Amino acid sequence: MGRTMNTENAVIKTEDLVYSYKGMDEEEVAPVVLGGVSLQIEKGTFVAVLGHNGSGKTTLAKHFNAILLPMGGHVYINGMDTLDEEKLLDIRKTVGMVFQNPDNQIVANVVEEDVAFAPENLGLPPEEIRRRVDEALKTVGMYEFREHAPHLLSGGQKQRIAIAGVLAMEPECVVFDEPTAMLDPVGRESVIEIIRQLRRTGKVTVVLITHHMDETIEADRLIVMSGGNVLMDGPPREVFKNVDTLRKAGLDVPETVGLLYELNECGFNLRLDALSVEECAQEIYAALKGE
Amino acid sequence: MLKDITLGQYFPGESVLHKLDPRTKLILTFVYVVALFAAVGPVTYSLMFVFLVASVLISEINLKTILRSVRPLIFIIAFTFILNIFFTRGEPLVQLWIITISREGLVTAAKMMARLVMLIVGTFLLTYTTSPIALTDGLERLLNPLKKIRMPVHELAMMMSIALRFIPTLIEETDKIISAQKARGADFDSGNLVRRAKALLPILVPLFISAFRRAEELAVAMESRCYHGGEGRTRMKQLKLMRRDAMAFIIGAILTAVIFTLRSMGF
Numbered sequence: 001m002g003r004t005m006n007t008e009n010a011v012i013k014t015e016d017l018v019y020s021y022k023g024m025d026e027e028e029v030a031p032v033v034l035g036g037v038s039l040q041i042e043k044g045t046f047v048a049v050l051g052h053n054g055s056g057k058t059t060l061a062k063h064f065n066a067i068l069l070p071m072g073g074h075v076y077i078n079g080m081d082t083l084d085e086e087k088l089l090d091i092r093k094t095v096g097m098v099f100q101n102p103d104n105q106i107v108a109n110v111v112e113e114d115v116a117f118a119p120e121n122l123g124l125p126p127e128e129i130r131r132r133v134d135e136a137l138k139t140v141g142m143y144e145f146r147e148h149a150p151h152l153l154s155g156g157q158k159q160r161i162a163i164a165g166v167l168a169m170e171p172e173c174v175v176f177d178e179p180t181a182m183l184d185p186v187g188r189e190s191v192i193e194i195i196r197q198l199r200r201t202g203k204v205t206v207v208l209i210t211h212h213m214d215e216t217i218e219a220d221r222l223i224v225m226s227g228g229n230v231l232m233d234g235p236p237r238e239v240f241k242n243v244d245t246l247r248k249a250g251l252d253v254p255e256t257v258g259l260l261y262e263l264n265e266c267g268f269n270l271r272l273d274a275l276s277v278e279e280c281a282q283e284i285y286a287a288l289k290g291e
Numbered sequence: 292m293l294k295d296i297t298l299g300q301y302f303p304g305e306s307v308l309h310k311l312d313p314r315t316k317l318i319l320t321f322v323y324v325v326a327l328f329a330a331v332g333p334v335t336y337s338l339m340f341v342f343l344v345a346s347v348l349i350s351e352i353n354l355k356t357i358l359r360s361v362r363p364l365i366f367i368i369a370f371t372f373i374l375n376i377f378f379t380r381g382e383p384l385v386q387l388w389i390i391t392i393s394r395e396g397l398v399t400a401a402k403m404m405a406r407l408v409m410l411i412v413g414t415f416l417l418t419y420t421t422s423p424i425a426l427t428d429g430l431e432r433l434l435n436p437l438k439k440i441r442m443p444v445h446e447l448a449m450m451m452s453i454a455l456r457f458i459p460t461l462i463e464e465t466d467k468i469i470s471a472q473k474a475r476g477a478d479f480d481s482g483n484l485v486r487r488a489k490a491l492l493p494i495l496v497p498l499f500i501s502a503f504r505r506a507e508e509l510a511v512a513m514e515s516r517c518y519h520g521g522e523g524r525t526r527m528k529q530l531k532l533m534r535r536d537a538m539a540f541i542i543g544a545i546l547t548a549v550i551f552t553l554r555s556m557g558f
Contacts, residue, residue, distance in 0.1 A: 065515050089517055097515040104508035107516075109301065109423045109456050116527040118516040129527040147303050151459040165516060 010040040011078055011173045011205050012064055012095065018072030019059055033059045035228040036073065043172065046199040046206045048216035048236070051225035052250040060225065061177045061209045065095040078172070093122065096166035100178045102158035103151075111153075111161055112137065112146040118169040129168075136164040140194055156187020163194055173205035174198065180212065213240075213254045217275045224249065237273040256280035263287075300459075301422045307535060308350040308420045313429025315536040320417045322543045326550045327409055334558035335550050336405060342546055343409055343416075350420050360415040361408055368407050375400035423455040425528070432530055445521030457505070464501060468494050 019034040033056045041047050051057035062068040063075045066082040077094050080087040096118075099105050108114035112133050119129040137143040140160040150158055159179055166174055176195065180188040192215060198204050199218075208215060216222050222239045224232040226249040232239045240246070240253050243261045252258065256277060260270045263284070274283040303309070308316075323342075330336050347357055361368070381395030418426065431448035438444050469479070472493050479490050 067511055067515055089519065092515055092517050097512075099508065099512055101508060103460055104505045105512040107453065107456065107509070107513060109452070110303075113422070113424045113527070117513075117518070120524055120526055121517040121519065123523040123525050126525065126527055126529050129525070133527060149301070149303075149459075150456075151463070162512075169516065 009042045010076075011043050012039075012041040012207070013076040014039055014060075014063065014070075014073065015076075016073035017060070017063060017070050017075060019056075019063070019068060019070060033228050034063075037228075037230060038073075039223065039230060039233070041173070041205060041207060043205055044202050045220045046195075046208070046218070047221045047223065048208045048210060048219035049223045049225060050210060050213070050216050050251065052211065055225040055249075056228040057209050057225045058177055059228075061097070061175050061207070064173075064175050064207065065092050065097050067097070089122075093169055094171055095173045095175060096169050096171035098159070098163050098166055098174065098176045098179050100181045102155055102162050102182070105162040105165070106150045106158060109149055110146075111142065111148050111150055114150060114161060115146075115164045115168050118165060122169065132168045132170065133164075136167040139167055139197070140164045141190075154187060155183045156190045159183060159187060159191050160194060163191070167204075171204065173207065175207040175209065177209045178211070179208075180210070180215065211251075213252060217254060224251065226250075237275060240275065241272045243272065260284075300418065302352055302356065302419050303422070304351055304420065306349055306351045306420070308346065308416070310533075310535065311420075311539055312530055312532055312536045313421050313425040314433055314530060315532070315539050316417055316421055317426070317429050317433060319539055319543045320414060322547055323413050324410065326547050327406060327413070329547075329550050329554050330406070331554050332558040335553050336402065338546075338550065338553070339409060340405070343413055346416060347412070350416055352416070352419050356419070357412055357415070360419075361411055364407070364411055368404055371407060372400045372404045375403050423452055427452040427455075428526065428528075428530065445524075449521075453509070457502075460505075461498065461502060465494065465498055468497050 015038050017034050017037040018032070020032045037056075037060060049057050049060065059068065063070060063082065064077070066075075066077075066088055069083055075082040077091045080091055080094075082091055106114050107117050115133045115136055116129050119132050124132075133146075134143065137146055140163050142157065142160050142164060145153065145157065145161075150161060153161070163174075163179075179191050179195075183191065195206055195208060196218065199206055208219065210216060217236055219236055222232070222234065222236040223230055224239060224246065231249055232242060232245065240257045243253050243257065246253055253261065254275055256275055256279070257272055260268075260272050260274060260280060260283065264270055264272070268287055270283050270287055274280045311319075323339075327339055330339050347354070376392055376396045377390060379393055379396035379399045381393035383391050383393050384397070385392040421429075427448040430451070431444055434442065434444045434448075473479070477490060477493060479487065481487075482490070
């Protein structure tokens with residue numbers, strides 16, 4: 001989808017990114033996980049990456065802060081090549097990453113100590129660390145829990161601590177790698193609310209990797225991955241119109257679009273870009289009234 | 292089932308004991324242990340007991356919690372008690388067949404028991420009132436001079452704090468695995484020792500696999516939060532010795548002096 005992009009403004013840029021996991025057996029042909037992905041993510045945007053299991057979306061995300069290094073092509077973070085080892089800390093400082101399992105990201109026994117972990121690694125002065133920790137904890141609404149032990153908190157709360165731990169680095173971009181996959185509905189909603197809030201402030205670029213359709217609706221841009229390549233790329237409204245292509249890639253569409261699509265199959269002629277429940281209801285109401 | 296293990300658990304609080312510098316507490320605990328082993332007679336033992344009770348009261352830690360810390364070690368305590376009763380020679384009190392219980396045996400056994408209990412409670416008080424991070428931090432700072440002889444002090448401290456952080460997580464996981472195996476008909480409670488040990492295998496294997504997976508994920512998460520070893524790392528909470536630390540050192544010094552003086556006089 002021919003989008004014009006300003007290179008200056010890209011926080012993440014990949015060029016023909018190729019990656020494959022090496023098999024244990026030398027003879028074995030390693031399956032290509034990423035087959036030449038080229039994309040740019042502009043500053044201050046909210047980009048969702050959607051894909052089925054094995055579509056390469058997590059592998060892609062891990063290239064964004066040099067956890068994985070490209071086997072072919074390049075990844076640039078603010079113009080810094082991830083293959084340049086000297087830039088490693090700067091790259092990781094620029095792009096923070098929140099992972100799936102909150103338990104396995106928390107390093108410390110006390111909430112605020114954990115949030116302080118990243119700024120401590122950066123060697124900041126103690127007062128500055130304190131300021132960042134307090135600010136990050138307030139952003140995720142966990143300030144009252146700063147002296148608690150993480151293992152006594154719920155999954156959603158733990159994930160919010162993990163987010164605070166990344167925000168305390170004051171990164172330009174935060175990559176969320178399926179942050180809600182292991183959470184209950186309440187925890188999931190609280191994490192999504194934080195992502196919304198981050199987007200509202202506009203200071204951080206948000207990349208959300210997920211396989212929940214509903215979480216991508218509010219994104220500025222939706223990238224659909226399939227088989228290690230970008231299948232579709234555009235505003236969610238545009239992307240979700242392609243119900244057939246999505247279903248072929250093993251993905252579903254939001255329930256609202258699904259409903260409209262089924263109705264169309266039965267002879268209606270409805271617009272497919274009504275993503276919210278409200279819009280969807282309006283669309284159906286208008287159609288029924290029109291008859 | 293496993294939840295009541297309190298090893299290495301920290302209870303946040305506002306007491307003076309909580310606020311003491313971890314280095315102070317580490318040194319004082321060491322001094323306390325030395326003094327405890329220096330105690331010989333009823334006077335020195337009572338003195339140590341008074342000191343311990345005062346510390347417990349100051350810490351504002353629930354008495355039940357304190358007593359619970361002794362529970363897992365009851366077997367060892369009972370074992371030493373019995374051994375000491377039967378194997379100390381002296382003036383016989385009761386004589387049954389080849390078993391002799393002597394007055395000295397009873398006294399030594401009681402002393403050993405008191406010493407063990409006080410040792411456990413005293414050292415647990417350290418972990419109860421000091422967050423593991425503060426503890427490892429204090430240890431790291433105390434051992435810092437050893438870096439000169441290439442001791443990986445920071446790495447050891449980091450490993451220790453991560454181990455402590457994951458104890459409750461792994462305990463929870465063990466509970467889950469046990470429940471899952473029980474739901475599939477596994478039997479952990481019957482049979483002889485060998486059978487029971489074998490029954491543990493289906494718990495340990497998944498636990499280890501999951502621990503390795505956690506370790507890998509944690510390492511990635513730590514790296515993406517810019518962890519690159521101890522070099523150039525600062526701390527949010529700087530350790531600073533205050534007046535109360537000086538006070539604590541003075542009290543510790545007095546206690547040691549008194550105990551050793553009394554000891555030399557045979558109390």
